[in-house]
Structure formats: structure tokens, C-alpha cells
Amino acid sequence: MGLTTAPVGAWFFAWIALAPLWVLVVEERKKLEVKEQKKRKFFLLPLLWGISYHGVALFWITGIHPMTWLGVPWLASLAIAFFCWTFITLWGAALVTTWAICQAWINRNSKSALIRVLIGTALWCGLESLWGSGSLWWTSLSFTQSPHNLAILHLGQISGPNTVTAAIVAINGLIAEAFINRKERQEKTNSTSSSISSAPGRFLLHAGYLGIAAGIFVGLHLIGFGLYSRPLLQPPEAALKVGIIQGNIPNKIKFDRAGWERAIEGYTSGYKALAPEVDAVIIPETALPFVWNQPERVGSSFYSAIKENGVVAWVGGFGKQGNNLTNSLFTITGKGDIFSQYDKVKLVPLGEYIPFEQFLGKIIDKLSPLDAQLIHGKQNQIFNTPFGRAIIGICYDSAFPELFRHQAAAGGQFILTASNDAHYTSTMMGQHHAQDLMRAIETDRWAVRATNTGFSGVIDPHGRTQWISRMNTYEIHAHTIYRRQTETLYVRWGDWLTPILLVLSGISWFIFNRR
Structure with a gap:
């Protein structure tokens, strides 16, 4: 994910780079439920992912060194630069860790992959809104698409940058859930003698998640391209x-x-x-x-x-x-x-x-x-x-x-x-x-x-x-x-999408747990 921003600008990695963390969070949550894993290892996974993304993307902060022109000694300048980079990297990693903890706790009894995707997307957008309201903010997931993917960036006209963030998180979540489902079905098949009868269902569900992800990806890009293609009126x-x-x-x-x-x-x-x-x-x-x-x-x-x-x-x-x-x-x-x-x-x-x-x-x-x-x-x-x-x-x-x-x-x-x-x-x-x-x-x-x-x-x-x-x-x-x-729409109503996602997540979680 860190390679999506300048200087590399590999924006396409953003659409798959969160999926491995999603898989690990779900799998580690299951291990915690059967007490096979220590909690500190669970915390380590999102922390390392967050350090990798924010640390790579924000490494330019070390460019404040040397500050000898301000009268700061060379070694002290190096220490200050390292502290600034470390602090803001860990601040970004705290967002990822908070998301993983909330995602694991809220979905601890959930068997519905689609509800997990909805809740995970809403949580990430909500946390980015919270972090973005403070004094330290730069590396929203939506930022990974700029300046190259102009079509998807036009979704920002609908509900701001969180519209793009929601798209990235949701598609990563669907890809991850497809992998999880495939792995679970494979394990179940290996433990029973029903491999022939269960294979078609396993394939259809696995392909279904990937199909939804592909459909959302293509559909959102088409919507963005439609906004991008509108002519600009430029009266003299x-x-x-x-x-x-x-x-x-x-x-x-x-x-x-x-x-x-x-x-x-x-x-x-x-x-x-x-x-x-x-x-x-x-x-x-x-x-x-x-x-x-x-x-x-x-x-x-x-x-x-x-x-x-x-x-x-x-x-x-x-x-x-x-x-x-x-x-x-x-x-x-x-x-x-x-x-x-x-x-x-x-x-x-x-x-x-x-x-x-x-x-x-x-x-x-x-x-x-x-x-x-x-x-x-x-x-x-x-x-x-x-x-x-x-x-x-x-x-x-x-x-x-x-x-x-x-x-x-x-x-x-x-x-x-x-x-x-x-x-x-x-x-x-x-x-x-x-x-x-x-x-x-x-x-x-x-x-x-x-x-x-x-x-x-x-x-x-x-x-x-x-x-x-x-x-x-x-x-x-x-x-x-x-x-x-x-x-x-964003100028008129602000970020209206994030509250809607959070409300829908709450309703879905409540209904599912009642059932």
C-alpha cells in the first residue's frame, strides 16, 4: 500500500493490498475464540501493516534533516527527524490497529461475510473522519489514487474522499472474504467425504464474492468516468x-x-x-x-x-x-x-x-x-x-x-x-x-x-x-x-456517506445478532 503514493505511484495496488490484512484479522479472531493465540500477536498484525503503509508513504518527513540552518546540531536534528517520522507513522498505524480491534470485536459472532464487509468499510471511513479532524493527517486510503486514477477520484464529488476510501475498503474486503470462504470450504471438504457434492457450492460462493467485487470496481469506475467526461463550461x-x-x-x-x-x-x-x-x-x-x-x-x-x-x-x-x-x-x-x-x-x-x-x-x-x-x-x-x-x-x-x-x-x-x-x-x-x-x-x-x-x-x-x-x-x-x-453533492451536503454506512452497519449488526 505504501507504494501507491509518490514516488512510485502504483495506485492499482490499493485495490488488493488491504485484503491480506483482512484475512489475517478474521483468522486470528477465530484463533482467539478457541484460545489458541495470544492477544498481543493479534495486535501486532494491523500495527505492522499500518507502520508499513504510513511509514513508507510518509518517509519524506525525514527531509527536515539537517536543521543546522536553524541552529540545531546535526545529531539532534537527526533525532528530531526520526522522532517526527516515527510519531506520525505510529499515529497512522493506530488507526489501522483500532480498526482491526473494532472489526474483530463487533464481528466476533458474525458468520455473514457481506455484513463484515459493510461494517469494516463503515468503520474505516469513520476512523478516517475522526483522524482527519485532528492536526495530523495526510495518508487517507483515497489519497492512494491521486494523481493517476482520475475516474475514481471523481467519486469525491459525491461525498468527499471517504467515497473513494469506502470503495477501496469494500473491494478489498470482498476479495478477502472470497479467499476466506474458499479456504474454509477446502478445509471442510478435506475433513469429510463430501468433496464432490460441496465443490459446486464452494465455487459459486467464492466466485460470487469476487463477482460482486469486480462489479463494484467496474461500476464505480464507470460512474467516475461519467463525471470525468462532462464538458467544462468556460465562458469568456x-x-x-x-x-x-x-x-x-x-x-x-x-x-x-x-x-x-x-x-x-x-x-x-x-x-x-x-x-x-x-x-x-x-x-x-x-x-x-x-x-x-x-x-x-x-x-x-x-x-x-x-x-x-x-x-x-x-x-x-x-x-x-x-x-x-x-x-x-x-x-x-x-x-x-x-x-x-x-x-x-x-x-x-x-x-x-x-x-x-x-x-x-x-x-x-x-x-x-x-x-x-x-x-x-x-x-x-x-x-x-x-x-x-x-x-x-x-x-x-x-x-x-x-x-x-x-x-x-x-x-x-x-x-x-x-x-x-x-x-x-x-x-x-x-x-x-x-x-x-x-x-x-x-x-x-x-x-x-x-x-x-x-x-x-x-x-x-x-x-x-x-x-x-x-x-x-x-x-x-x-x-x-x-x-x-x-x-x-459533496460541497452541498458534505460527507453524508459515512454516517449512512455507520447507521446501516449498526442496523445490520443488531438484526443479525437478534436472529
Whole structure:
């Protein structure tokens, strides 16, 4: 399952990679019932599967090392990187282990394979919703299909990413139940003399589960392909030409005087080059590392270029709230005024804020290059621009679909994301692009990505990448996108599928146990 994401991108493995764990959970549960197995071995199975998936997919996190540019010693930096990777891997593995325990307990008396599949699917979706509501989330099972399987990703327009997750879990469950049934029938046949009479029934039931799995797989892809094939209406009056500047400023010099000057010069020259041909220009997350709503911005050449050329700029910088800072994106009008501000909602734990700061602050406060504490933006922000309302995501926000859904439901007509992945490898950049691609499909919106070192890009509402930058290069690009006001079922109703699956599971379990 870990190979499904970048850099390998073997998305097709997701449709079979959970089945072995499903088989092991069911078989180990049966051994526990006859007291042939110790419980700790049962816990070990899903834990190892979860470590394998999340650990492989999230290994790019170790790219934060070395942090010597922050004043962290080399060995301490290595220890911090290893701790971050281990912690988030185990956090993902905890989801898998919780699922296995609940699946085993709820289905301890169930003989119905289809009810096990229903309950297992509902449980996984419910747990992903729970984990996704917190501060650590990236590797939903639905994420395994991005950016390659665009047809199935369009199911996200129905009820969000959990629609894709449900499809993956259900098909894996049916494949696993077919194997379990075949094995049980074989064991029964070997222990009796009725091999000839029982063989046809065994084959039909085994083939039936596989047939259902194949039917669901094909049917869902056809539904997704139908959504994917709908033409995009692109009236000229909805067109908006946006310029993107990828500054390519390494983090290790970003807060030095040399880095500051290089950033100002690069973004200023890029803005001047793009201004004659675009309606607006966007630059990456914290591209200009100073507090934009303070007087110091007035003396910058970038600010002067905006006033001279009169073209709107979306500027990544820091905002000020009392004694604290916000990681923000500003709309700056052609007159140099702040038109709107969006503050990053999902700050990176340890990187941008310190959880349980009263206990951990003195130990790991060197992780932040800022003198003040970054604070979270509000969940219900609205970002108006001179061209209509926009949907905003800053870096880590991209992993949380509800932030984008809320803004789309509030009238957002296009997506702007600003990120800085400078200290990571191409694996992380590819995965980040895949997250924004899913958000574009789910909300049926054009998305413009501005990153510091790659991969900046433009994505259409069907998830097709219209342009993508190279890595570790300075680039400018102009592209026409279209404002849209459509409402997908997901934008309108949110994740309605998961509660329905949970209710149906509860009803089925109750009826079966009563019988």
C-alpha cells in the first residue's frame, strides 16, 4: 500500500493490498475464540501493516534533516527527524490497529461475510473522519489514487474522499472474504467425504464474492468516468489570467539578509514581467518573510512594483495578531492596499507550533525560526478578491478537504494554494500536488498552486494538470483559469456517506445478532 503514493505511484495496488490484512484479522479472531493465540500477536498484525503503509508513504518527513540552518546540531536534528517520522507513522498505524480491534470485536459472532464487509468499510471511513479532524493527517486510503486514477477520484464529488476510501475498503474486503470462504470450504471438504457434492457450492460462493467485487470496481469506475467526461463550461466572461512566481529561495537563507534580498529581487522582477499579461499574480507561502500588514512593507521594491503596475497580487507573508504571528495570504490591490487576508488554519505540529508547549516548548523551540508563536487561523474564513470569492489553502491545509468544501459552499469560485516545500524531496512535492488535485475535483474548481521550489502548477476541475513547474528552479508562468459556481453533492451536503454506512452497519449488526 505504501507504494501507491509518490514516488512510485502504483495506485492499482490499493485495490488488493488491504485484503491480506483482512484475512489475517478474521483468522486470528477465530484463533482467539478457541484460545489458541495470544492477544498481543493479534495486535501486532494491523500495527505492522499500518507502520508499513504510513511509514513508507510518509518517509519524506525525514527531509527536515539537517536543521543546522536553524541552529540545531546535526545529531539532534537527526533525532528530531526520526522522532517526527516515527510519531506520525505510529499515529497512522493506530488507526489501522483500532480498526482491526473494532472489526474483530463487533464481528466476533458474525458468520455473514457481506455484513463484515459493510461494517469494516463503515468503520474505516469513520476512523478516517475522526483522524482527519485532528492536526495530523495526510495518508487517507483515497489519497492512494491521486494523481493517476482520475475516474475514481471523481467519486469525491459525491461525498468527499471517504467515497473513494469506502470503495477501496469494500473491494478489498470482498476479495478477502472470497479467499476466506474458499479456504474454509477446502478445509471442510478435506475433513469429510463430501468433496464432490460441496465443490459446486464452494465455487459459486467464492466466485460470487469476487463477482460482486469486480462489479463494484467496474461500476464505480464507470460512474467516475461519467463525471470525468462532462464538458467544462468556460465562458469568456469567467476567465481569469493568473501569473505564478516560483521564487526558489532555500529555507536556510530565507531569513538571512542575503535570502531576503534575493527573495525581494526575484519576486519583484517576476511580478514586473507578468504584470502586462495577467489579471493577478500569486507568490508562495511566506515568500516575503516579514509582517506584511506592518509599515516595513512600504519600503520594499515588490510593494513599489505593485503600485506602479496596478495589478493585483496574492502575497504570502506573515500577519500580526497582538503579540503573535499568522502564516497568511494577502490580496493586495493595484493601489497597494490590503483587500483581504487568509490565515493558515492547519499549522504543522513542531514545525509551526509546539503542541503542549508548556511541557515541550523548552526542549524543541529551536524548530521555529520565528521569535513569536504562530497561531491558527479560524475555520470559517472567507477570502474575497476583486475577481470574486476564492478558496484558499496554505501548504498543510491541502490535506484537509473540509476547509476547501466550506469555502466552496460559501461561494468560492477558484482555488489558490500557496506552499513552501523547500526542505523536502520531490516525493513530498508530488504528494502535495496530489492533495491539491483531489481538492480541485471534489469542489469542481480550477486550482492554481504557487510553491517555493516545486511543484507549482495549474489543475482543472477534472484533475488534469494543465501546467507543472520543475523542481528547484526559478520560474514564472501565466495561465488562464475559469471561475465556477457549480455545487457538487459533496460541497452541498458534505460527507453524508459515512454516517449512512455507520447507521446501516449498526442496523445490520443488531438484526443479525437478534436472529
